[in-house]
Amino acid sequence: MPIRALVFDAYGTLYDVQSVRGVATELCGDKGEIITQLWRLKQLEYTWLRSLMRSYQDFWLVTRAALEFSLASVGIAPAAALCDRLMSSYLHLDLYEEVLRAVALLGDYKLAILSNGSPTMLDALVNSSAVAGCFADVISVDRVRQFKPEPACYALVEPALGVATAEVLFISSNGFDVAGAKRYGFQVAWVERGGAAPPPENSVVGPAEFYRMIRGRAEQLGYEPDYRVTRLTDLAPLVGR
Amino acid sequence: MPIRALVFDAYGTLYDVQSVRGVATELCGDKGEIITQLWRLKQLEYTWLRSLMRSYQDFWLVTRAALEFSLASVGIAPAAALCDRLMSSYLHLDLYEEVLRAVALLGDYKLAILSNGSPTMLDALVNSSAVAGCFADVISVDRVRQFKPEPACYALVEPALGVATAEVLFISSNGFDVAGAKRYGFQVAWVERGGAAPPPENSVVGPAEFYRMIRGRAEQLGYEPDYRVTRLTDLAPLVGR
Numbered sequence: 147m148p149i150r151a152l153v154f155d156a157y158g159t160l161y162d163v164q165s166v167r168g169v170a171t172e173l174c175g176d177k178g179e180i181i182t183q184l185w186r187l188k189q190l191e192y193t194w195l196r197s198l199m200r201s202y203q204d205f206w207l208v209t210r211a212a213l214e215f216s217l218a219s220v221g222i223a224p225a226a227a228l229c230d231r232l233m234s235s236y237l238h239l240d241l242y243e244e245v246l247r248a249v250a251l252l253g254d255y256k257l258a259i260l261s262n263g264s265p266t267m268l269d270a271l272v273n274s275s276a277v278a279g280c281f282a283d284v285i286s287v288d289r290v291r292q293f294k295p296e297p298a299c300y301a302l303v304e305p306a307l308g309v310a311t312a313e314v315l316f317i318s319s320n321g322f323d324v325a326g327a328k329r330y331g332f333q334v335a336w337v338e339r340g341g342a343a344p345p346p347e348n349s350v351v352g353p354a355e356f357y358r359m360i361r362g363r364a365e366q367l368g369y370e371p372d373y374r375v376t377r378l379t380d381l382a383p384l385v386g387r
Numbered sequence: 388m389p390i391r392a393l394v395f396d397a398y399g400t401l402y403d404v405q406s407v408r409g410v411a412t413e414l415c416g417d418k419g420e421i422i423t424q425l426w427r428l429k430q431l432e433y434t435w436l437r438s439l440m441r442s443y444q445d446f447w448l449v450t451r452a453a454l455e456f457s458l459a460s461v462g463i464a465p466a467a468a469l470c471d472r473l474m475s476s477y478l479h480l481d482l483y484e485e486v487l488r489a490v491a492l493l494g495d496y497k498l499a500i501l502s503n504g505s506p507t508m509l510d511a512l513v514n515s516s517a518v519a520g521c522f523a524d525v526i527s528v529d530r531v532r533q534f535k536p537e538p539a540c541y542a543l544v545e546p547a548l549g550v551a552t553a554e555v556l557f558i559s560s561n562g563f564d565v566a567g568a569k570r571y572g573f574q575v576a577w578v579e580r581g582g583a584a585p586p587p588e589n590s591v592v593g594p595a596e597f598y599r600m601i602r603g604r605a606e607q608l609g610y611e612p613d614y615r616v617t618r619l620t621d622l623a624p625l626v627g628r
Contacts, residue, residue, distance in 0.1 A: 195606070
């Protein structure tokens with residue numbers, strides 16, 4: 147089946163969620179690393195759990211709750227001023243270094259984003275980054291008040307872009323998102339950003355390494371990606387560019 | 388509202404999922420600890436993700452997939468014989484030490500289990516433990532082919548026991564289960580088994596400690612338990628026993 151549109155996940159795929167570490171370390175010292183990892187783990191857990199509980203709250207509020215959980219876990223009071231500064235870092239995450247080149251290589255295709263982010267978060271994130279204006283649509287799951295990998299989220303793409311599901315290449319670094327998108331019916335490319343190497347023998351597995359072990363590998367959920375790449379520029383030859 | 392039935396979660400609440408550590412360490416050496424923690428994290432993630440993806444697989448298969456993921460993560464080939472031995476430990480998890488006394492104290496109430504476990508797993512687990520025969524019903528979510536915290540799972544209790552939802556006290560150590568049960572409409576007691584203390588200053592946070600931080604605290608999902616206890620015997624005075 148030909149590919150007529152490329153749809154990207156945002157957090158972890160185009161934008162580096164680990165780039166909050168700088169602010170977290172500036173504000174919380176050597177607890178910054180563990181806050182960074184717990185925050186992302188809880189953020190995703192809360193999207194899944196709120197979808198399951200039928201208790202939707204948008205990604206900004208979910209991200210804030212996950213931050214408060216993480217700060218309290220390391221013994222830091224989640225004061226409003228501290229949380230506000232950390233949350234604002236989520237509006238200015240770093241683009242992965244190859245994104246701009248990848249988007250230029252793929253510009254003949256219809257490009258879009260499908261993200262858990264709220265519309266306000268995504269507007270701020272995309273518009274303040276170098277790829278502002280490169281996407282035909284930035285689709286937020288907020289339109290259906292559920293989170294990925296709920297099928298209703300992926301179902302937003304076809305009507306938004308006017309491209310049949312089977313003609314969409316969906317690209318994500320998040321294993322659960324790869325499985326959910328494949329289950330839904332997209333062609334899927336997994337950007338293997340985490341790496342799957344086991345930790346070195348006899349090393350102490352700290353939070354960053356443990357996070358990588360939890361999130362870096364392909365998930366065993368019965369749905370495999372069609373393509374595996376290590377960076378987004380590797381997509382161009384796959385689609386004939 | 389009076390309480391007419393007490394419904395317990397099984398894994399982590401009556402039975403100690405951390406008790407697989409012994410076999411894991413026997414078979415996998417010093418990787419046993421990290422396997423124990425990854426396995427439980429992935430097991431729960433896969434229940435949530437498969438529910439969200441509308442791709443149900445029973446808890447035995449989910450637990451096996453999570454084990455294979457965990458072994459591969461630490462560089463151990465998930466050979467069938469190894470997986471079989473580790474999986475069998477899930478059929479003989481240790482009861483927490485106070486469970487038998489708690490059940491004796493609460494015996495005037497209708498007692499039941501509501502668990503993610505498959506019927507076969509729960510039969511083996513309960514019948515080989517000291518509380519066999521103590522429960523009016525052992526309810527598996529397999530009847531609805533979804534996992535907690537999906538409301539359909541909690542909805543199994545009222546027809547199975549003939550007790551109104553508002554007259555059920557649901558007891559779990561799992562924060563997501565506490566939130567889901569409260570959202571559904573039960574009275575809820577949280578057994579705080581993990582502890583919420585932050586890690587000691589300047590300590591290296593290894594996998595067991597990180598797991599405790601991820602799972603030990605109350606979740607920030609907007610639903611608070613009615614009661615917090617540190618062991619199940621503390622339930623008796625709450626319900627007038």
